[in-house]
Amino acid sequence: MRGTPRPGQIPRSLALTLLVSLGVGLAGAWWSAWQSGLPDVPMATSTGKSFAWSDLDGRWGLVYFGYRGCPSACPTALSGLAKEIRALGPQEARVQVVMISVDPERDTPARLGAYVRYFHPRFIGVQVPDARDLTLVCKAFGAAFAAPATAGGEIEHALDVFLIDPRGRLRGRLSPPFVPGEVAKALRG
């Protein structure tokens, strides 16, 4: 009879259950694996709270690594991002721009806050206080970073903007000079 397992054969319902369980398990493992891709290290935001990647909470994250003492690349990138975000209109709320300071000693959360809000009131600045943690975060994104050879010198840092999708996956990067509409296009893609 159809559907009746022969001796030694696994019942169809059980097989289905096993397959579903396996699928869910694999999906969970994949999700966990991704989650571990971005280090869970202590981070402070310019709003005075701690920051975790899960705070992006279903939104797109646009992550930039920079510092207040950067004369040109950082303000230009943040200004360009602000323009792009405003162009999104009502969809703006779906996106969160995060600037991670590569100069945590001088960029305190309060100073970072005033700096990033100059470009857009919803931008947040993040300080990773521990230098080793900052290196871990940069590596997780594939973001170039090198501390200056002398105190107060130029900091080598990534010029790209990194995209995190609403499920928390690192989806790619945008490189300067940013073309108007590039962010909207990336979010659609």
Place this chain on the structure above:
Amino acid sequence: MSYRIASWFVVACAAVTCGPVAASARAGGLRATVEMVPAVSLWIAEAPPGTDVLGVYGRLEGRGQSDALQAAALDGVREVRLHVLTRGPSGGGLMQPLARLAVPARGAVDLKPEGVHLMLIGLGRTFAAGQTLKMRLTFARAGVVVVKVPVRRRD
């Protein structure tokens, strides 16, 4: 007579349209010589809160003689440097100082964030959109030239 008027007219127009100009004219015909400094069109990006460095961008355009920008100065600023944004050893962006910036005789060089630009270091004054400041530029051939530079928001 008409040639003389014409030659003086050329010099006068150059002086009016090119801003900083060192002009000389040899009376007596069309052999008038005009030694002009590059046309300068620069702007300073408004300072975000808490910053101590700023970029200056725009264009330098040759007016018939090649030249090179060697130095710049601005009151209330500790130092003005010529910089270029390059890729550092780690693959990130890194500023490198430049000794001079060549300006072709017939052509322009753009100063922009992702390339060559001037950097103001040590801001002892405010930089707010709407201001116009005087900057001293030192060219290899044209000498010191004072230009007006507006402060603007980046967007």
